[in-house]
Amino acid sequence: MIDGTGAPAREADVSVSDGRVVAIAARSARPARREIDARGQVVAPGFIDIHTHSDFTLPLNPRAESKIRQGVTTEVVGNCGFSVAPTLPGRAATLREYLASSAPWLTFRETTFGDYVENFPATAVNVILQVGHNTLRLMTAEMENRPVTAAELATMERLLQEALAAGAWGMSSGLFTAPGSYADAAEIHALARVLGRHGATYASHVRDEANSVHEAVREAIAVAETTGVHVQIAHLKLSGMDNWGGAERLLAEIDAARRRGLAVDCDAYPYDTASNPLRNLFPRWVMDGGIGSMLERLRRPEVRTRLRGEIAREGLNNFGRIPSWDAVRVAVAPRLPEEAGHTFGDIAHRRRVEPFDAVCDFVIEDRGETRILVTSMSDKDVHAISATPWVTVGSDANALATSGITSQGKPHPRSYGTHARLLGPFVRDLRLLTLPAAIHKTTGAAARALRLTDRGVLREGAWADIAIFDAERIADRATYDSPHQYAVGVSTVIVNGDVVIDGADHTGALPGRLLRRA
Numbered sequence: 001m002i003d004g005t006g007a008p009a010r011e012a013d014v015s016v017s018d019g020r021v022v023a024i025a026a027r028s029a030r031p032a033r034r035e036i037d038a039r040g041q042v043v044a045p046g047f048i049d050i051h052t053h054s055d056f057t058l059p060l061n062p063r064a065e066s067k068i069r070q071g072v073t074t075e076v077v078g079n080c081g082f083s084v085a086p087t088l089p090g091r092a093a094t095l096r097e098y099l100a101s102s103a104p105w106l107t108f109r110e111t112t113f114g115d116y117v118e119n120f121p122a123t124a125v126n127v128i129l130q131v132g133h134n135t136l137r138l139m140t141a142e143m144e145n146r147p148v149t150a151a152e153l154a155t156m157e158r159l160l161q162e163a164l165a166a167g168a169w170g171m172s173s174g175l176f177t178a179p180g181s182y183a184d185a186a187e188i189h190a191l192a193r194v195l196g197r198h199g200a201t202y203a204s205h206v207r208d209e210a211n212s213v214h215e216a217v218r219e220a221i222a223v224a225e226t227t228g229v230h231v232q233i234a235h236l237k238l239s240g241m242d243n244w245g246g247a248e249r250l251l252a253e254i255d256a257a258r259r260r261g262l263a264v265d266c267d268a269y270p271y272d273t274a275s276n277p278l279r280n281l282f283p284r285w286v287m288d289g290g291i292g293s294m295l296e297r298l299r300r301p302e303v304r305t306r307l308r309g310e311i312a313r314e315g316l317n318n319f320g321r322i323p324s325w326d327a328v329r330v331a332v333a334p335r336l337p338e339e340a341g342h343t344f345g346d347i348a349h350r351r352r353v354e355p356f357d358a359v360c361d362f363v364i365e366d367r368g369e370t371r372i373l374v375t376s377m378s379d380k381d382v383h384a385i386s387a388t389p390w391v392t393v394g395s396d397a398n399a400l401a402t403s404g405i406t407s408q409g410k411p412h413p414r415s416y417g418t419h420a421r422l423l424g425p426f427v428r429d430l431r432l433l434t435l436p437a438a439i440h441k442t443t444g445a446a447a448r449a450l451r452l453t454d455r456g457v458l459r460e461g462a463w464a465d466i467a468i469f470d471a472e473r474i475a476d477r478a479t480y481d482s483p484h485q486y487a488v489g490v491s492t493v494i495v496n497g498d499v500v501i502d503g504a505d506h507t508g509a510l511p512g513r514l515l516r517r518a
């Protein structure tokens with residue numbers, strides 16, 4: 001048993017009753033309805049995927065297959081500023097269009113956050129909901145590139161307050177892309193003060209992860225400093241060739257803030273490749289006025305000339321300079337599904353056009369709904385961040401399944417592999433960190449960052465979220481070419497005392513709960 005605190009493994013029997021861990025003892029003499037022989041395996045707290053977008057797929061895949069099979073028992077959703085609620089009257093189509101590149105198969109309807117919480121489906125995993133700042137801004141100032149008015153800010157504060165009262169854990173922001181990128185620090189601080197009044201948290205996809213990543217991380221830290229609210233910096237990375245090798249310096253900056261006593265945490269996924277809507281690689285002004293304006297703009301030769309120049313000088317928005325368009329490949333393209341897996345180098349060659357024009361044409365043909373993978377990080381930085389014991393683990397990905405509606409395209413393998421890759425190959429083969437340290441990152445450290453007091457550590461009285469796996473076998477199988485493959489090595493997963501993965505099969509049980517702040 002490895003308890004999630006970072007302490008070494010010890011031999012123990014774990015007894016569970018009524019959804020809780022009731023005893024941990026060297027030898028249990030309790031009579032039990034069922035015994036699971038886990039000799040030779042690791043019994044750990046269920047993993048907490050602290051940064052995900054499974055709100056886009058759990059209604060379609062409530063069994064949370066790709067996550068639960070890795071041992072994930074809790075997912076934090078509503079990240080990067082994106083949430084599917086609240087949706088004000090008359091705004092469902094706008095939100096659908098805005099989120100289609102992330103949630104192509106989801107149905108959008110008008111809803112308050114309260115109704116959204118009430119109607120959230122039963123799922124295999126526990127779920128922590130957040131409300132997205134980009135969604136709040138879309139509901140008030142739409143896609144306009146300007147500061148919000150006092151009245152609009154008041155509306156956003158009211159919507160945030162309603163969401164928090166209805167059960168949202170906190171607010172996420174996505175300052176790297178429109179319309180979140182149109183917000184200044186004062187707007188974020190005003191909303192963070194609302195979070196502070198509710199004891200809620202702030203998670204940020206910071207304003208830039210490439211050439212201005214240090215300034216962007218400082219902007220996030222300043223929210224904790226100014227408002228006292230807990231800040232979670234999402235999927236920490238250094239994107240773009242000009243920034244490779246900077247992980248130690250960036251980690252030192254966050255560590256220094258933590259040592260000053262600021263409530264700052266961060267998370268990361270163990271891959272050198274990111275995933276995003278294709279249109280987000282363009283400078284932010286391209287989306288001014290919304291998707292329709294963007295599509296119209298991209299047809300104009302003079303706009304393409306300006307764009308080509310800006311990208312040549314400054315690199316891609318949020319991702320910086322990449323070696324070539326071969327580093328960008330299509331993940332999911334609703335209108336061009338046969339292109340999934342192809343790079344823009346390939347596509348341009350086949351179409352006999354310049355790669356940059358192939359990208360612009362593709363955005364137009366797929367109406368801005370294409371999702372891509374971009375290989376923009378260095379292994380050295382990914383390893384340094386993954387090896388850091390206080391950096392928690394967030395896949396940044398949806399719960400998918402190898403069959404059904406979510407099995408389409410060539411999505412990022414992190415949906416299937418994040419936790420298994422860290423606990424298997426990163427511990428066993430790369431020896432970046434010890435197994436108890438890796439487990440702590442994805443359990444106890446995550447629970448502490450979330451202020452979750454009764455999960456993330458195996459101890460008497462805690463909720464019985466448990467993952468049992470073979471430390472010699474646990475591994476990711478999903479690859480960029482063949483992403484729809486479940487991780488291996490996890491034999492049993494228990495959520496709130498109910499067995500969901502039993503001998504590597506899904507029992508169909510949906511014992512997850514929507515977790516609310518105490």
Ligand SMILES: [Zn+2]
Pocket residue numbers: 079080174205234235396
């Ligand atoms: Zn993000």
